[in-house]
Amino acid sequence: MTSPPAHVLVADAVLPVDAPALAPGWVAIAEGRIADLGPGRPPRDRGPIVELPGQALIPAFVNAHVHLGASFLEGASSDLEFWPWLADAVQPRVAAWLRGEGRVEAEADAVRAAESLLEGGVGFAAESFLDVLGRDAMVRAGLPGIFFREFFGVSAGDLAEEAERAARRVESDLATLAGTSDIEYGLAPHALYTCPPSILEVLHRLAKKNDLLLTLHLEESPEEHDAFGSQRGPLHGWLVEKGADRFLLDRRPVQVLESLGLLDVPWVFVHGVQLEAVDLEILARAGASLVHCPSSNMRLAEGVAPVEAALEAGLVVGLGTDSLGSTGRLDLFQEMRLLLWSQRARARRVGGWTAGRALAMATLESARCLGEETTRGSLGVGKWADLTSVALELPLDRASAVDQVVWKGSPSAVRGVWLRGRRVVPRGSAS
Incomplete structure (x- = not known):
């Protein structure tokens, strides 16, 4: 399967796991891998932007x-x-x-x-x-x-x-x-x-x-x-x-x-x-x-x-x-x-x-x-773009994104899943 075109996911929070949270933050995806990530708004040269308001991006x-x-x-x-x-x-x-x-x-x-x-x-x-x-x-x-x-x-x-x-x-x-x-x-x-x-x-x-x-x-x-x-x-x-x-x-x-x-x-x-x-x-x-x-x-x-x-x-x-x-x-x-x-x-x-x-x-x-830590498990440049977005119920000034994901999260709060940069949840997604 060919990789999707380069694009950028922008969310209220990005939780790399092995680095500090980015709130708000973005993840740039190219050729199925994470090309870059950072706080605030992304540079204009990273590709089309997919907005994920009210959501946190975590590693799948x-x-x-x-x-x-x-x-x-x-x-x-x-x-x-x-x-x-x-x-x-x-x-x-x-x-x-x-x-x-x-x-x-x-x-x-x-x-x-x-x-x-x-x-x-x-x-x-x-x-x-x-x-x-x-x-x-x-x-x-x-x-x-x-x-x-x-x-x-x-x-x-x-x-x-x-x-x-x-x-x-x-x-x-x-x-x-x-x-x-x-x-x-x-x-x-x-x-x-x-x-x-x-x-x-x-x-x-x-x-x-x-x-x-x-x-x-x-x-x-x-x-x-x-x-x-x-x-x-x-x-x-x-x-x-x-x-x-x-x-x-x-x-x-x-x-x-x-x-x-x-x-x-x-x-x-x-x-x-x-x-x-x-x-x-x-x-x-x-x-x-x-x-x-x-x-x-x-x-x-x-x-x-x-x-x-x-x-x-x-x-x-x-x-x-x-x-x-x-x-x-x-x-x-x-x-x-x-x-x-x-x-x-x-x-x-x-x-x-x-x-x-x-x-x-x-x-x-x-x-x-499982010996997979070099390719998945955190949001880092060069890793597969395997991500999950989770709905946030509260403003981030009341509860941090990681607290909300862990203490309030559930499968029904999952808004999207990307594997190698391709959105697979919900089924039939275009981005």
Whole structure:
């Protein structure tokens, strides 16, 4: 697709994220990238001007963890804690889907979810699922991102054969999916309790060989924390039934990864609610990043992630929505607010938990988690012109633009989304 002609967006406020706010401000776009930006009115030689009165321009959100392919699970999390949710609500529905039930409906659900992300201001998403359902939905919606193919293996009869199947799947994906659209490719061993070490090692080797990013649900729930190391609880009992000798249950989850020698490549770990200080230090030394999904964690009564401790240890921390099956709503405005409320409550102080930090985590820090920070996540010269405009309800002398975006913003307040300089929201826009 060719880039739109050069033009300039002028708004009541421009929030670059990594630089001071410009109020009012402008962003000049040329060849799909940000050519310049500044305060006040733009120079006359930058191209036609698009006025955005009563709006703030921000970088398009980066959703660092979502399961669009699992959107058919919406409604599964009503009043359930993690293990009953997973065992009694999620697994039966996924099993039915694998048998072919509700395939057409699941496809429609995934497309609607992808479109809702884009219309809610998201310009890049990290999709994890065992099938291309979510990836195809992103292509149809016009939403760029990365597709992490999920792998399991906990119920496999022969782990050696399962590892070979996983390797063949990766090679096939690399031949047919990688580099064929605006969707990048990565690998997602689902979790340490669903992906035995033999499968993890194969995926680690392939990621290292092909320079692929890895992501993994890690220390999400109390049940996972108790199953490893303490060797107790319902999840531990379930693993014993599956074959305890398939797993390293005598150590903490991070110790499992460390003892297998898997931390020598980039990892994007998701959740981390139960991580201890010693675990955070290990992950920080390994250069790992962490994606925080506050609404999912709190709705499933998993706890509040130690985000401040993770940042102090040196991890990069971004934000994700997780799936409709656990949150019921894909809304990064909500995630920003829940981040601030929960971290302030955990610390019993405001500290550094400001609206500006929340916006950075939903944009630049999420991009950094995924290795995308040089091309997106902030408004800087040379980056892709991926922008979102948000309606401002109050005069800026009463509430700053960043405060209004974070504390009052919602998907319904999104007035426009631009990807590589082309306006894609509202649909059919001319500028």
